[in-house]
Amino acid sequence: MWERARFASRWDPDEAPPHDDLLGGCVHASRLLGQDPALVLAGGGNSSVKTVEADVHGDDVDVLWVKGSGWDMGSIEPAGFAPLRLAPVARLAELESLSDATMANELKAASLDVASPAPSVESILHATLPHRFVMHTHADAVVALTNTPAGHELVREVYGDEVVIVPYVMPGFDLARRCAVQFPAEATDRTVGMVLSNHGLFTFGDDARTAYERHLELVARAAERLGDALAAAPTPEVEPVAPPSSHEQLVAIAELRRDLSGVAGHPMITSCCADAALRRFAARPDLQRVSQQGTATPDHVLRTKRLPMLGRDVGAYAAAYEAYVERNRARLGDRRLVPVDAAPRVVIDPELGVLTAGRRVGDARAAAEIYAHTVAVIEAAEALGGYRSISEGDLFDVEYWELEQAKLARQPTPAPLTGRVALVTGAASGIGRACAVELLRRGAAVVGVDLSEAVGMVSTEPAYMGAVGDVAEPDVLRAALSEAVRSFGGLDLLVVNAGVFPEPASVAALDAATWARTMRVNAEAAAVLLGLAHPFLARAPGGGAVVVVGSKNVPAPGKGAAAYSASKAALTQLARVAALEWGGDGIRVNVVHPDAVFDTGLWDDELIATRAAAYGLSPEDYRRRNVLGSEVTPEVVATLVADLFGPGFARTTGAQIPVDGGNDRVI
Ligand SMILES: [Zn+2]
Known part of the structure; x- marks a missing residue:
């Protein structure tokens, strides 16, 4: 998986839209990136293109088309991009601070199309980058490089001066402001990308293909470096945990789900992961250390929670989760905390292997997919000196982010048998x-x-x-x-x-x-x-x-x-x-x-005819021979x-x- 060839360009000029179709090119590049789970998972990543459009008066306006939230890069269409007036959005980065609610309002106010989706929370960052096409993913290989004690040096070693390296900053306005200052100060003619530590990768270009191919090239170089590291320091061989099969194990899973649902406050779906790499990970002797660091990239916290549960003591996990919330709730300031249930989303058990949980099957599946990538990132980072995530407080900020909490509050009432x-x-x-x-x-x-x-x-x-x-x-x-x-x-x-x-x-x-x-x-x-x-x-x-x-x-x-x-x-x-x-x-x-x-x-018709005859009725009357006279x-x-x-x-x-x-x- 960590091979340069794995990230060869899939750009086919025959499939790509014509050069002058700028939005079409952005859609095409976004899809190519978004269809690779080693780059984009569960709605992560975003992209943009800057164009000139005529406004209602016929005057030229610089426009930023930026990915709308709720759209997946892998299947995005032109309608998935929000057209924003570029100048007022870029200017927001000059502010000292900006609340999430005000930012959302300003972005909406800059929109040229009220029917377009809510623009990405990274819109300001996209606006400040002085390039036509901008592509952003949370590529596993790049995240694995940065999630190590010597992450900064490793990124420099792999990319030389071709990227600007930004330390971890909370996504949204703070990150945009930081990049708006750091990028112009450090970018040169040789700059083709920007690495966000513990978060992901930005690349850019004057045409969609260049922005896309630079993205793959940078990911390929990171993958090659990880492959070398793993060749020199392979992941220790352990016997994978066997998929649960005995009656006792199946009953144990049902008990785990019952306990987990009790903490969540509603029935939860719990799925066993068949993936061999996950079952091997569950058997690692140093599981406690490597699994209890935090997520690979901050947005995963919403799907997997900060830490997986080891073993089956759901009560102890919930108590630890509530203590984590208490330790960090002061970070919200005077903003009200919308509680998130204390049940784990990933469970690692020495006998049952890895299980994931969610309100719906899709939620449990998404957690499983993310955790499989997390394990790959952890094991690669371990070969580079040890896996490190961002701090507990930083992850709390994302888990309890106002914009994410607003999404939770807006969720429709689930169907009545959800989770059953x-x-x-x-x-x-x-x-x-x-x-x-x-x-x-x-x-x-x-x-x-x-x-x-x-x-x-x-x-x-x-x-x-x-x-x-x-x-x-x-x-x-x-x-x-x-x-x-x-x-x-x-x-x-x-x-x-x-x-x-x-x-x-x-x-x-x-x-x-x-x-x-x-x-x-x-x-x-x-x-x-x-x-x-x-x-x-x-x-x-x-x-x-x-x-x-x-x-x-x-x-x-x-x-x-x-x-x-x-x-x-x-x-x-x-x-x-x-x-x-x-x-x-x-x-x-x-x-x-x-x-x-x-x-x-x-x-069948013959049997109906036979039974109807037995009652002396026509087949039609036989179908309706009841008090209500209805079939x-x-x-x-x-x-x-x-x-x-x-x-x-x-x-x-x-x-x-x-x-x-x-x-x-x-x-
Ligand atoms: Zn991101």
Whole structure:
């Protein structure tokens, strides 16, 4: 990874916009940089281009197009750049001080387009640099060089006088002001970039390609230096921590998630990192020292917190975090502190490896990606004399930065099941599929299980995983539960839905094998699943919940459906006993009894015609033969199932709820 060739230019003149399309060139260069995670992670980095535009009077105006916040460099478009009047923005750097709120106001006031996004917090810095194209990333290789005891000397050794080196200063106005003074004083004709210690790299040029290629060239030189250092002082070989697999380990993960969610105040997703480098890092004998220094670049503090938790004592971590906040809160002056929860976002355990946590699956994934890069930076910096981060106070300033806190305050209310983990059997079609989709829509992470491979295609969201297999095989159920625990941290919600509807047969003509298979899938497999799921449901933050999909055939069986009706009755009794036994564990178990849901894997047109004939009805009337005279769709059932996991049913267990349009044989 630390090789010069890894950072070869990917500029293709055939793909790049024409030379005179300045904004297009900036977009293109930004994307090339932003698509490389060794340069840009989780919305980090920014870029700009200076142009001349005509204002509403037709007069020429110098304009700074700067990356808008909330846009990712890797996928940015022209609309992701905010056009600002250059002169008033550059002049802000002359002020002695500027509050974040005033800066945001001034930048907005300088905008030529009120519909454009909020400009980057580094806009003033971009404005003061006397170059047309400016590119900024938090490149791992450059950060690794500077995050060492001799960082300044190393940067000088690698780049000579081609860069200006700026010591660590809080991003935003303070950094812009510092650069506005230092850059003109130190830049020469040979200057092609600026290294911000413990933060990242700026490069510039009169055309987009030059600014981009200088960026890669400087990163490549840093990578080469790191590669040499690691060749001379390799990372000590250790046996990586094995991915957690035993039942005890999976239960330990569920307990960790429960504790972590308790501290956070809401359910959190917890994901195991499969990455071998992370599992090796977790086994380092000097883990305590190398992991407890701080982040690689300041903005990572928002995703990973300042320090990972070592081991599983969440209470001790939270106490230490609160003490850190108390030690530093005076730095806020008279500004009110918006609290951030005290739960860790990265956990390193000698037995479980590295786990990351977040409110949503995407948050846990982002923390994992950042921490994988952090480990690479730490190990390279260790080969250069030791990894050093910025001070605790400096990181606190970024974690509790007014602008970041304002973003937190603006976050929309999360969907009601956010942070919860669900498992749905029979998820490839019909009611199961509709349940998986509805639970995802309400914010849950979902593992779907089904015999059909279509279960893998229910959703492309990262919060969804499909597992193919027969629910009548206990190993399939074990594997799906392991997936839920490893990927999302546990199990809160279980939808027992998979079932078979055998060929109609009268009691006098029952086939023993069909009877056995029906009982096995519809009842026995459910019993096995409940048993396997119990340890995880019992550790669900906020309590576990199960919904069993029964059938109207339980209260109102039909001729020719003996095996099916008996199996669903057995399933219902199973659920009722589970409700009795598990109340003390905080687990609710309820049953829904759908009727005549035809859009499922169980039904085809021929079967509908046969069943309709058995009742002396047309297929159309058969679909709507209920008190309300309306069809029961999988979506209707899924809405009820998801509602049963919500607050309205928080005191309901052991219930059987029909979702059948009203059945006159039951009412
Ligand atoms: Zn930056």
